[in-house]
Amino acid sequence: MSIELRYEDELKERAVKALDKKATYGEDIDLSIFEEPDESETVDELSKLPREIQEAAIASGIDPTEANRSGSFMQLDHTVIYRNIQKAYGDKLEIMDINDAMAKYPEIREKYWWRAAKVDQDKYTAFSELHSAHGYFIRVFAGQKVDKPIQSCLMLQENARVQNVHNIIVVEEGADAQVITGCSLAPKVENGLHLGISEFFVEKDAKLTFTMIHNWAPEFHVRPRSAAVVGDNGVFINNYVLLKPVRSIQSFPSARLVGKNSVAAFNSLLYGLEDSSIDVGSRIILEGEGSSGQAISRAIVNDSSKIYARGALESKQDDSRAHLDCRGILMSPYGMMYAVPELLSEATGSYLSHEAAIGPIAEEEVEYLMSRGLTKDEAISLITRGFMDVKILGLPKMLEDYISEMIEATQKESM
């Protein structure tokens, strides 16, 4: 029996054992109530997709024209319907269906598959392993700087379905890339479940800026499981943007900084709307000499939404440091926010810190802006827009402007 098969068997065995293992956080979801989606048809251009699908993709940061993208991947339900690399980037990166990638490069399974995330973390990771249905494999070749974002879109178009994908991104030594992943729903979808496993490998001297924009529906459940491993001098920036209502989302991505002077930054912009239950955190594990991290979270609680903003810093290395910064605005008396910072150090020379604040919008600030002629709504909008500062994401201006517009649209709808 080959090594690959032994590893595959081991994963299956661990997954079977974890099938009933509840997640540490978040509402427990009964996986049996969701059906597998049907197959969808492929397209040769994103702009040929039905208009409502294109609009749903746009709402999660995807550009169907691909004008300013280096490559694209789109999975609708359980079918990879599109993938493309712009000509100028053909020798810089590859984008594949993960199944095709593992068939072409068998070593991927041994090297990357469940090497950052844990297959038996909970029932959702276990289910994903046992029912895995595609996802993407993106590799940026050593030394290549990809100046335009790579975009990927994961979308469901039927009610009561489960989408479970497993994605792997590898940024090889000295490479630099930005990936924007939009997770979205066709307009008629009201309920369902998205399970997304994402594993990131940032090699020596490489940099990955990964931005995930979620666009769900009020009765939809989401359980992403993401983990990164960062090598020497590697930089991993993970941005998460949630601006639409969702039934529940629970996610606690992590980054293991194993390399010397490796860096991780987690930035979250969370907008709690309607009855959403949002439980989002980030974990930075400092293992490499000189490693450092930062986790910034900005949350606005509206309506009767609940936001749990978690952050965990773990240090195992003397010469390391990390900081958590979590701030929330409670706009509604029916909402709730719970900031949970955790610092764990096993190294005497490591410095971990956190600051957290939750409060209303200061009336004094609103009145001050009103004294310059802004209406109360305009003043509140200006303050909240500033609070949800897209600059913390460290994105190129084009993406920054795009997300700013999305935030503005969300604010207008919620006021």
Next chain:
Amino acid sequence: MLKIENLHVSVDGKPILKGIDLQADEGETHILLGPNGGGKTTLLMSILGMPRYEVTHGRIIFKDRDITHMTLDERARLGIGMMFQKPPAVRGVKLAQIADIAAHARGNNVAVAAVAERLNLEEHMDRDLNYGFSGGELKRSELLQLICQNPEMVLLDEPESGVDMDNISLIGNMINELLHKDKVKGRKVSGIIVTHTGYILEYVNADKGHILMDGRIVCSGGARDIFDEVRLHGFGRCEQCQ
């Protein structure tokens, strides 16, 4: 321009102003002097329309309109602007943003960058509004916003407080500009300046002065006369007068 009639104002239920009458005509600059707690800032805040300042009696007329119950932003759009003594910091909102909004409101078309340069604030434009600003920087930030806002009634609350000598002449010059002091004829902008030390009068010519004590105007006259009286005798003789 501005007429205040028998104005009574309470803050958190406590009466502060107890019958103020004041008239500032077009182009006039008035100074308000008085001991701490006498109601000077309350009067400015009441004219501005800050919600915490409750008018219990009397009225405020501005440009022939009764603005007594008008909201803060409506008054600002009508042409009332204020330089706060202690403006709040607003995290996330950039100085450039609010200046730009003010510069293009009410039909204004003010060149923000040029004003920022004159106030030595170019490097502050992309900073959070008033966040971490020094005393002098706060005053200059306030003036920048006011100049962009281009009000017809300028309310200045202790414009010289917390300002070092290097900054005071710059601030004085910019206040003169704000009040259109360069125009001998056709001056349209009026102002009310609350001053504790009177230093600002070294730079800004005021027309009339008032002493406000215990919520009442106890003395009015020429600005220089009133200031000299206070400088020489304090507020003691005003108390006797009262």
